[in-house]
Amino acid sequence: MRLFTALWPPAEVVSALVAATGEPPSGWRAVDPASWHLTLAFHGEADPGVLARRLDRAAAGLAAPKLRIAGAGSFSGVRWAGVQADAPERLSHLVTAAGGDPAEFVAHLTVLRRQRRPGRGADHVPSAPWASHEGPWWRPQEVLLMVSEPAKGGSRYRPVHRVPLAGE
Template identity: 55%
Template sequence: MRLFTALWPSPEVVAALSADVAALGLDDDPAWRPGPTARWHVTLAFHGEDEPGRRARELEEWAAGAPAPTLRVAGTGEFPGVFWAGVEPAGPADADALAALVTLAGGTPERFVPHLTLARAARRRGRRIDDAPAPRADLPAGPWWTPSEVLLVSSLGTRSGLVYEPVHRVALGGT
């Protein structure tokens, strides 16, 4: 099973970001495929094919009660074929808490770019359109949120797109 560990934004963050993203016109741009808001998350580490029971036990060991960072969405960026909203911590202690979660999940904080994927480049004849420019608009800073849990999630590719299913949830502590 393909697995990753992630944080999900609060419903208030999703609502605010949805309104800001709608103004970008991604739904009307044939070069981009917006992702559903239900899939917006901050990936801490991608595990690839792995055994969910073992990963869930590990998640329980390292994440239970770990400090939860306070975060907000601010700005945009892109990777090849991906348009995203940036995620920033409230202060140094929150940056440290986020880096610790990345490390504990098996990620590399030095290479970690906290973000929510908003859209992927469209495909024509099975090939990604790489020359499509990403929207050139910064998103305003959104509301702060503190995730209450970290999730182990399965990722399944289907004809209609990716399907994410939480496999295990572990409560985080306060900041």
């Protein structure tokens, strides 16, 4: 199973970002907003039971940061919306608990992906209409261990384990 650990934004955060994104540019496809998430760590092929137990020990009861969507950026073939934390150290603790490296972590939600065959006239790195968007603050209630299943049009995600976080 291909696994990753993530935080899922609430519906009002997703709706606000959807309103700021607009139509995808030529040669790019929009990622389904229902699958927008903040990946804390990618685990690849792994045993979900082992990872769930490890996540329980490391993340249960950690203080959840307040987060909001703010800014934009890109990786090769990806345009993303940035995620800002009110207490960056809390987000770093969650990344570490999930098995990620805070030094390499870039807090983001993937919004656009380059099409496999972008065609002539495709934007190489399109603008991000949401770059100036500052979404509502939210506090994640849980860390999710997710399985990524290949599907036509992109991967499908489903939770296999949940770990509750502490509020303030």
